[in-house]
Amino acid sequence: MTAPAPKGAAPQAAPALRVRDLSVTFTGPRGAVTAADGVTFDLARGEVLGLVGESGSGKSTVGLAAMGLHDPARTRVTGSVQVGGTEVVGASDAALRALRGSRVAMVFQDALAALSPFHSVGAQLAEAYRVHHRGASRAEAGDRAVDILERVGIAAARSREYPHQFSGGMRQRVMIAMALINSPDVLIADEPTTALDARVQRQVLDLLDELRHEHGTAVVLVTHDVGVVAHAADRVLVMRDSQQLELGPAERVLTAPEHPYTRALIGAAPTLATVPGTRLPTVDEPEPKPRTAARGLVTPPERPLAEVAGLHVEFGGGRTLLGRRREPARAVRGVSLQVREGETLGLVGESGSGKSTTARVLAGLQRPTAGEVRFDGRDISGAAGSAALRRALSREVQLVFQDPYASLNPRRTVQEIVTTPLRVHTRAGAGERRERAAELLEQVGLSADHLDRYPHEFSGGQRQRIGIARALALRPRLIIADEPVSALDVSVQAQVLNLLMDLRDELGLSLLFVSHDLAVVRHFCDRVAVMRGGTVVETGTRDEVFGRPSAAYTRELLDAVV
Template sequence: MTPQQDTVPAVRERQDTVLSVRDLTVSFTGARGPVTAAEGISFDLARGEVLGLVGESGSGKSTVGLAAMGLHDPSRTTVSGTVEVVGTDVVGAAEAELKALRGARIAMVFQDALASLSPFHTVADQLGEAYRLHHKDASRDRVRARALEMLERVGIAGARARDYPHQFSGGMRQRVMIAMALINHPDVLIADEPTTALDARVQRQVLDLLAELQREFGTAVVLVTHDVDMVAAATDRMLVMREGHMVETGPTHRVLTAPDHPYTRALIGAAPSLKTVPGSRLPTVDVPEPKSRTTARARPDEAGPSLAEVSDLRVEFGGRRTLLGRRREPTRAVRGVSLRLAEGETLGLVGESGSGKSTTARVLAGLQRPSGGTVRFDGRDIARAADDTALRRELSREVQLVFQDPYASLNPRRTVEEIVTTPLRVHTDMSRRERRDRAAELLTQVGLSADQLPRYPHEFSGGQRQRIGIARALAPRPRLIIADEPVSALDVSVQAQVLNLLMDLRDELGLSLLFVSHDLAVVRHLCDRVAVLHHGEIVETGTRDDVFERPQEAYTKELLAARL
């Protein structure tokens, strides 16, 4: 893939350059020969500048970040070109030289902070170790003081210094990672999807903190992400990658408002925002658009027939006595939630992590026993479904779930045919031939093909796996689908494909949808009504337009303001 001549200008030399990449190519040794993950990448990064490295999964953007740190395994990876960090070429450098460079001149913040931090050491010890590696003469008191200073600098009280990573929230763990990366004031910081797993409000807090520290220390930042909104909010320049190649680069404002390359335009258009026309089809990348719907969908009347309803729902966890006989206070995950879902309606359940939205969804699916309140589906009391096998089986035919992680939710040892036909074996007396025909029909319906039935999940992309999960949910012809964060793990263009598919299936089959998400733009695009949860309570509910255009509650306004 050759970038357009006017799309990727020549990289210019600058006196304040702290990271210079020239013709970087990275290849991995695979079972079928070498695989090139990045090819011909060139850019400069000036001191204090923020560059957005943008692309979908598999585009090579993380490969470039790891190459800048010299983290590729030389026994399985071939790296050519030059990557100069403040004058030192990382490519071909000795391990001792790389160790001296990492943490002191260039540092990295990874996506999964919990996996990146040691579960066996306190956060103060881990920060202190990062400082001690480059200040071997520092006294123990100086190391500890420096660790506490950085914790305070990222907004974590010194009293938490002796806590372990699992005792922190996701946002606080990411703050610890940022403190560790910046404790030695490096010249370059590589931030690889640093907020992907975080809620909108926490995302905003982490990005604001990163920007503040970056300005204070004069650090240059490479922000690796697939989130176009994040790039718009946080970067000076951006470089768009696709299939290991550069397709476009330039000032962020220029690229986002007047992109030259068709792929860049498609990537920008595929991301729903609070300004996107609700219910409209989202542009997709390299995927033929299904035929447009011939009739506009009428929004269901809120006063129409009720399909599912919860009243004063309460869910508590724990509260048992310890071995010493002490009574533990229960965790109140859901506190008096009342909501109603009409026939054919799409209800968005919005909230941050820990707000109780997934717990509420599990109760409606019959997977979680409520501690109190009433739960009805089609007029039937289903509160005891989690403890009643017969009732749970009856309910599961009419209520199906689509899960967040398309990689973990499919059995890797079963073929697509076995996965999709499982509900049919449970709920119908179809013959094997009839089940196979139904599975072929469902794959076609979700945009795959019948000849993919014998394949296994690992042979599909993330978006294709999510389509298989949707096909499985549709198999028993349910009346309600509960989608729990079904697109949060997907790239924006794949997300657009799945959202378009859900809208089409909802309209064609007359499905009701309970859509659980922390992504406000996605909820606004898809849902008829919205319920906002905070600490286990519904703080606001109403039509899509009421909640997003005329919010009444302070928390709702705060969520909307935090959206990048």
């Protein structure tokens, strides 16, 4: 209960959002599952509450409950959720439609999926306005759409463009504009920056900060990113397994957490101050066993294992159906870099910088337009167009993908997934393949008991371990890891990074580590190449790039890290 105000004191304003003993239970084929259990908090006008937890903790469930978005046919919601004094739990469909957008609004994580691909962003914003302003003309709604787009930093002329014509950060701004067009009292932002690069992430957080100060908008910031919470939140609520574990001022929770899980969650995320090469604590191992020593900068041989020189990659081009010339998209422009034996090269840059395209060329999956591509002294420029060359290269170069859910075949067992490279490239019999699969699972921290299970029976971190085991099956010399931890919660990310460090040191692997997370790159990599607009703007050792950056763009990226 809220304590009464002292006699003579000014009455306290009612909270913008009041949650009391909120519990949410889903009914599915395997019975009831409780996603939130007894959650209680208040949110004042202009306040930002960081709702923190890993996947499955219940944090998004709480955000959806505030919007009244749970399906009553399959969900039981108890307790109380009040927006400006209006009860959401048990409200009629008509009452909820009136509430959503006008009093409480939501910004979703995947802006591209949340926006209609068939309508311009201006038309979608105008429609959202007219739903709650029945008397508004099309012209008035259009003007309001342009105004709110300009407010979030998008030029009026772009209101006629479609979502696919915007970058990820710009689409997220459109989503924020959509949520704010009716000036709601409460904004639920569900992982609004998770998929964004450091600079764009900082821009979105700064925009939310401006809006809450200028308009008094209360914000529930749902995230698993502790750095985002430290930058943006006034208070923090930590959840795990549907339970509310800790609630308090952000500074206190982040610097002197009371619950062991909170301490582990904070310690699991590397920062620019973390000692490179040390083991990261995890929820299961809050005080990890020490490595024999933090990995210093390696001194690999000068002869590169893999390299590109003067690399150009273009897409499209040619002529349209009407005979007009169409300029090609230049994804990579004159890139030169090397991965040396036994080292880890971090390739960083924002979305669209060309880093993943460069990695695909080195893996033999993308044909270059021009330039030299070599592996262990051999020309592999034509690998993408030659099945024989690509097959030979894949024995020595393997990939670990970003999405551990999409990269594993759901219809195959773990044994079948892990032994696919062995079936393709060796004559090993079924018994030998199973023995090797068991050995690989043990190597990545799983066991032979997992061989006959399917991907859906594993967590995200376990799936990524399976992907790593598959990549190791042929004992490759180079592993290309394309954003291998960006889709994972911080504690699971720590587990995978610890595993990769152990495997790298144990097996003498070379790694090309593609990422936009600068703190992870600094922690994990020996050298770093920074890309922008298809070119390399800076290359150097970890200490040089992070301690003495020479390119203005690199300094911009480092300044943007939250």
